[in-house]
Amino acid sequence: MSKSTSISGKNWSVNDYADGILRGDRVVLGRAITLVESNRPEHRELAQQVLEKCLPHSGKSFRMGITGPPGVGKSSFIEALGSKVVREHGRKLAVLAIDPSSQISGGSILGDKTRMERLSVEPNAFIRPSPAGRSLGGVTNCTHESMLLCEAAGFDTIFIETVGVGQSETAVAGMVDFFLLLLMPGAGDELQGIKRGIVEMSDLIAINKADGDRIELAKSARRDYAQALHLFPAKESGWQPQAVTCSSQTGEGLAEIWELLADYQEVVRGNGWFLENRKEMMIGWFRLRLQDELLSRLYENPAIKNYLPKIEAAILNGEISISNGVKKLLSSYDGKNL
DSSP, rough: OOOOOEETTTEEEEHHHHHHHTTOOOOHHHHHHHHHEEEEEEEEHHHHHHHHHHHHGGOSSSEEHHHHHHHHSSSHHHHHHHHHHHHHHHHEEEEEEEEEETTOOOSSSSSSSOOOOOHHTTEEEHHHHHHTTTTTGGGGHHHHHHHHHHHHHTEEEEEEEEEOOOSSHHHTTTOOOOOEEOTTTTTHHHHHHHHHHHHHHHHHEEEOOGGGHHHHHHHHHHHHHHHHHHHHHOOTOOOOOOEEEEOOTTTTTTHHHHHHHHHHHHHHHTTTTHHHHHHHHHHHHHHHHHHHHHHHHHHHHHHHHHHHHHHHHHHHHHHHHHHHHHHHHHHTTTTTOH
């Protein structure tokens, strides 16, 4: 049976959402993403039905993750590159910008729509800020589903911006085709200041703010990273990561970055890695969502709720080890299904 939910005084059915998304209605798309992000059971059930309807129309975009430390200018970079992509290359761009979340309200703090004013008014651009919450790598649990809805709405290019506050970026790297690390010149010891793992995951390193009196610093940082990238093992994709300089303010280097993205797609589509990587992404996200669901059911189980405080007290009192505590807690299921 098709469910419906009331929004703005109207009962929205699965078909209302799906039809609106498939015709590219950005208002309906935004409401559908709100539905996906909701924690209410009835909303989640409806959202899954909408996703099932849209799924056959998804998967045709180029997905790029963009990360970097706070202050590097991720939003300015996305607006500058995004405007170029939309205006000069005729692409339809969706930006899923993951905002830092308030630990009190859980809401979005910065509001990327106010930070990308020029891009937000482009008819072929859609910007969606979402609170990061406590999710790994600054990626919300629903980012993947939001991305699929954007693809079904006809957006052929997806940018995903992460919080970039030192958390693991594995989550976003595991859901995009291309991973870009944005850095700034003159921020101390560049190579030691960034985690090796993030650099190793990157398909491109862009030194932003390469303008004014920072041009030489940016060039120096680019040389350092270009040398470092050659020390890493070859990527399975067959792509050789590069380091470039750019300026969101002047636009310098943005054309080169877009050309590199095109070169990358030619390489990975030509050798078959693109499709193989997409398959791995789907299985990876299935397993992550499975883990989330299992944990949720674990903590909702009455036996666990009753026994958990006792186990924690025993651990704190030094009566049992943590490993033994885990075994005892799980044994309370007594073979029951989660």
